Amino acid sequence: MRVIASVQSKRGSSRGLIHYLAHSKIDRNAEPEKGRELFNEFTDHLTVRSANNFLKSNCGKGRPSNNELHHLVLSFRREDFQQLGSTDEERQRQVKIVTRFAIGQLEKSIQSERLAWAGAVHRNTANPHVHIAIQKQYLTKDLQGRSLNKIPREALPHFEIIDGEKRIVDGILIESAKQKLQELVAERTPSREHANDKQHNRNAPQKHDAIEFQKGDGNIREREILRRGILAEYQLKFKEEKIAFLIENRESLKFPIRDPEKAITLRVSLLELRQSATNSEDWSKTPRSRQIIAITNSILAREESEFFKLKEETASIRGEANQIRTDYRKRGVKVPTPAFNKQELDEIQSECLANTKVREFRYLEQVRTDLENKKEIAPRTVSDLELLAGQKAVSEMRMQLHQRQLSDFKDNAYYRKVKVGNDPVSLAMIARQNDIENDGRSVLQSIRSAIEYLTNKPSSRNSKSREVFLFDSVNSSLSEQSLQMHKSMRQEQKIVGALSEVLYRSSTLHTVKPVFSADQIIEIDTLSRKLKFPKEYASNWNLQRTSIQGAVPSQHGAKGKIGPDEAGNLSHAIVGRALAREILCNIGLNKTKEDLAFYRSSKRFHRFALEDKSNGSMSYLSLDDVDLPRKSSILDQALNLLLESKDHRTLRRQIEDRAKDRERCLKADVAAAKELSLNAAKEASEFKQLSLLGSAADLTYQPIFTTSEITEIEKRITMTSSSREAKHLNSLLKHLAGIDGTNFKELLVSVVKLKTKAGSGEERDSTAHEKGGWPEREDVTIGRGIRTGIERT
Incomplete structure (x- = not known):
């Protein structure tokens, strides 16, 4: 050879x-x-x-x-x-x-x-x-x-x-x-001879297949093929979307990387390392960059290998399932119901909700209804319905947050920066460039860099056409962001609608109260704080605290509880979480105060986005643009008011209403943020006595944050106008970086699992449900769920 x-x-x-x-x-x-x-x-x-x-x-x-x-x-x-x-x-x-x-x-x-x-x-x-x-x-x-x-x-x-x-x-x-x-x-x-034997066996009729065709309604084998084919298709779809997400966001994903110079572990992304590098050519060769690239490549390689392996292994069954569907449709006959079991439907429908696949969820719900009517699977239990009610409550809060973000986006679109090339540019920066001379060189440079990026030509200071081109480009990016936000909100609306239909149809004999899994409890904590819902925020803390305390052993050493060492960790978690909530609420209060103060100082010149519904164009106007002249005499002002056209009056009143609504919303945010901050301070006050006269860094127990909350603090450091606040938060993060603390989300997940184990057997918890009722996600293991006292209004 x-x-x-x-x-x-x-x-x-x-x-x-x-x-x-x-x-x-x-x-x-x-x-x-x-x-x-x-x-x-x-x-x-x-x-x-x-x-x-x-x-x-x-x-x-x-x-x-x-x-x-x-x-x-x-x-x-x-x-x-x-x-x-x-x-x-x-x-x-x-x-x-x-x-x-x-x-x-x-x-x-x-x-x-x-x-x-x-x-x-x-x-x-x-x-x-x-x-x-x-x-x-x-x-x-x-x-x-x-x-x-x-x-x-x-x-x-x-x-x-x-x-x-x-x-x-x-x-x-x-x-x-x-x-x-x-x-x-x-x-x-x-x-x-051996080859001939194999061929003979291959051509011989299979007894197993013959038996299957004789069962039930005569299409058991087809239903089984459809079941396996759909499971494979859905798994491939979820894998493919995960890979696409990794490829699209790999530069912005943060990983805990140890800094050899500072001897601490920090969460950084490739984007942050590139932006902070002094030499753009060498940033990718630093140890931290190479480590992150190695991690992302390893994750992507693993996911792609699993995807292609699954695709290869299921190619035959997916082809058979497609052929069955094609044959039935050609004959104009309804395709047989796939022979799913209840656990498979529970898992795949939960995955559909997690990936906002509402159409697929509704199809599987029809399959579930058919199988329940045929008595092939059991209907949902009360525990299953309670988990769906919890998912619905979370989706409702997400929808409300999207609505609020859309409202803020419309009010601040003129000042929102978008990336053009490597430079962040806003419409306000473009409008100001002609008015700025010596102190605006950095802004002018960003504008010129963006123009060069779009046109591939050196920019000219007097090039009006290129400035218009840049303005249109920024406006287009803003429109894309707005469309994406509308899409996210509509997806949550569809999820709420689908879950409402299921609960309405299934809960006629039962009173269903929402039950949340561990990561949903954490998400509600964040959503209620961002939405400024004091009642929900306080109720969620009571739920977290009672859940953790419920896992601590009693004096009599109740069966199924944890030992004294784990109990100490849970006690630390309660204290650390209370301190973290107070810090986060104070950050929110400071931000709302800053927003209100800044808006009041620039209210007359704040530009609001107005869409022309006839052609879809967007214009940005302020009170100063539409208000009548104020420096003239009283007689002239009265005459201007009398001669004002109907269109101008309508436009002026629209801007005035927008300005009043904006200020009213900001005031309401400040009031709600104050209530949140006071409640959080009250919750944390009992634990601060553990370290009398100590600063935040000197407390016996340290605050415990989730990774998303740490990112929120990092963003606040870069945005705050208070150097004192920035210094305090920087000090807090540096102190936390040197501590190998327990991640609260992981801890809460373990508590929920303990509740499930403790509820098995004779002392079975009423919220526990059968295996497979809620799937496990890669980022955090979902627990069985715990009952909540939160009531949505």
Whole structure:
């Protein structure tokens, strides 16, 4: 057997090396016209886009350049290729196994944890061959970043001195490829008699299938295929969306990374590291950047490998399910109801709600109704309905938050900054540029940089057309943000509507009160604080506290409770959480006061967005723009008021109403924030006595924040106008960074699990429900749920 390994020069199509591998010089008689199928270590079914994403060394949105990749070719003799299988499909599958083994041996030779590579089998020449693209950047087994500047000499044919003679050695790639090739050919030599037996057994009728067709209504097998096919399709859909999210947001995702200089662990993202870097070319080579890139690439590689593995494993069953649906639709007959069990429906419907797939949720609800009517599955229990009521309450609060954010967006759109190139630009900055001279150079520079980014030409100070172009670009970005916010709000409205229908139909015999899982309790805590709902915020704290205290053992050592060591941790959690809530409420109060004070000082010149419904255009006007002249005499003012046109009067009153509503809302926010702050201070006051006269950093117990709350504090530090507040919050974060504290969300999840365990058996908790009633998410394990006293108004 003979194998040839060679390194190709830097070439490829203008669309990149991966596109070249998939689409170059296709032989239509032997290869697919749409392009060759790509493969890697994990899967045989890669798209060009997926392969490019997999091979990127950074987190940009483009494809890897040809200079970032090595281009290898492994060629085989046609006779050897023919021995690998009876069909071209089987032969290609075996060649991929050979390629994976050869690359695996190359990885071992350079002490690599894993090389990122993708390949394609070419059959457009006399000798079948595999083109392989390998990313130069890789991680060693101890996660140190390395660069494979050239393929090692030992991997390719080379000369060595053996027994005093100069001989050519095949190298690692050829030797390993030959070894695996010989093994596969040796395995594929069954006797003709054995092959005939296999064919006979394959053609024989299957008793199991015959029995299935005789059961029930005669389509049991079809219903089972539909069930498995739908489960596979939904799992693939959820996986695909998760991968898309990772690719889209990988630069902004934060990870806990240890700072070697400060000896503390901080949560940072690649975007923050790039913005804070002094040299834009070297930021990606710092230890922290390389560590985050390694983490994101590892997560993405794992998710994509799981996706393609699942796609490959379920290809057959999904095809069968689609064929069944097609056949029934052609005949105009209703497709059989998939044979789901209750646990599967509970899990997949919960996943649909988590991913805002309301249409899929409604379809599965129809399936559930059919199965319940046929008595094939049990109806939802009271506990199931209580969990759905909890989900509905959370979605209602999300919807209210979206409505508030939309209102704020409309009132502040003129001053909202959007990214144009690398510079944040707002409509207000564009309007001010002609009025600013010496003290506005930074603003002018941002405007000019943005113009250059959009037009690819040096900007001119007097270029009105380019300023209009920039204005339209910013306006377009604002419109996209507004549409996205409307979309999010409508999605929550649909979820609320779907859940309301389920609860209305199912709860006629029961009074359903909402029950929340652990992460929902945390989310309600955040939502009620942002919405300035004092009643819900206080009720949620009572729920958190009683849940934690309920897990602490009594004096009699009740069965199923925790030990004294865990009880101490839970007591710390109650204190730490109370202190954290007070800090967060104070931040909210300070922000609302700042917003109100700033608005009052600039009320007359604050521009509100007004949409022309006839053409969809947007204009921005202030009281100063529409108000009648005030410096004239009383007689002139009366005359102006008398001669004011109807359209102008309508516009002026509209702006005046908007200005009054804005101030009224800000005042209400301040009042609600004060109530929240007072309540939180009262809750925390009993614990502050544990450290008399101590500062926040000197308390016996430290505040416990969730990761999203820490991000909120970091954002406040950059936005506050009070240097004293910024200094205090910075000090707080630095002190917390050196403490290995327990994450409150994880702690609450463990408490909810303890309640479930304690409720099993003789002392079963009334809120516990059957297994599978609520799925587990990757970021936090969902508990069974605990009853709440919160009542929505």
